[in-house]
């Protein structure tokens with residue numbers, strides 16, 4: 001039997017290695033758009049996407065600052081044609097015919113803020129961008145990076161529903177950075193080969209809703225209870241660790257770009273027919289009865305989410321089970337907040 005848990009965890013390969021590996025089957029075919037491409041995540045993410053042998057077109061959209069990024073990237077001798085689109089009037093054009101839309105548009109945290117503190121600004125940005133995606137690329141896969149992911153993904157789902165084009169299999173909250181961090185920290189702590197380590201991370205993408213399932217670490221690894229508690233808290237607070245180190249200059253951008261590029265590559269591989277693609281991601285889910293959206297490992301296929309890997313959340317330790325129950329109210333609240341944002345009634349006119 002295949003051991004799925006060891007797949008998808010190889011670090012992204014180098015440009016040189018990729019170029020050496022371009023076989024006829026890997027012809028560049030697909031089109032992607034990055035919305036928010038001029039930002040801290042958008043720029044390095046676009047660079048990593050420019051390395052993809054699967055992309056024929058890379059559309060870079062932002063409200064500012066994207067022409068130079070596109071000119072710069074376009075000089076890389078890799079397959080995709082890079083095109084800039086600036087401002088709301090060019091948004092529609094940036095989306096036409098794309099297979100994959102990646103959204104890192106929005107403001108990042110500063111020290112002392114929670115991800116939910118970004119809701120007031122980012123909810124509206126995501127809503128507007130997903131409305132355009134529904135109108136101009138209704139069949140595209142959508143990867144949402146903008147925080148708070150626990151709410152922005154339900155916002156996107158409601159927008160798509162209102163437009164009559166919601167396909168729950170194709171809407172993803174990108175939680176790959178939590179997996180990347182968990183794998184890194186566990187490998188360091190246990191002196192394991194990074195490439196071998198796989199820790200599923202479930203729940204959501206904020207504080208205690210981020211739940212690394214250390215008991216499911218591959219290769220099988222023993223932890224003391226103290227190690228489990230320290231590692232869990234470090235993985236949950238890793239975003240804040242970066243926010244504090246950047247001291248007002250934003251949040252994780254480079255590791256996030258790496259994680260988002262890995263997730264995008266997994267999506268493209270699945271669209272391309274690779275039958276062996278698994279990732280943890282925050283999606284419309286029935287894995288947890290109380291939570292309509294939940295991050296867990298899924299199998300990706302040509303049409304999006306093909307199956308949920310239920311085995312990860314079976315047979316949890318008491319510590320994990322407690323943590324899973326504890327995250328439910330917060331995650332539920334964030335989901336409802338997102339749904340209500342889209343469905344809120346306009347304020348009654350005052351007389």
Ligand SMILES: NC(=O)C1=CN([C@@H]2O[C@H](COP(=O)(O)OP(=O)(O)OC[C@H]3O[C@@H](n4cnc5c(N)ncnc54)[C@H](O)[C@@H]3O)[C@@H](O)[C@H]2O)C=CC1
Nearest residue numbers: 036038039040041062063104105106107108145146147256
């Ligand atoms: N899912 C995850 O694991 C992570 C999510 N994030 C989130 O990603 C988002 C972006 O972070 P950064 O790139 O560091 O921020 P940034 O401020 O450096 O870049 C954001 C970009 O979005 C653009 N933008 C703003 N409004 C827009 C609109 N209406 N349409 C198109 N583009 C628009 C800005 O012009 C800017 O270029 C934040 O919300 C942050 O919290 C950050 C790290 C990890």
Ligand SMILES: O=C([O-])CC(=O)C(=O)O
Nearest residue numbers: 109147177239240251252
């Ligand atoms: O912490 C933040 O605000 C950005 C983020 O989501 C992360 O780094 O995981």
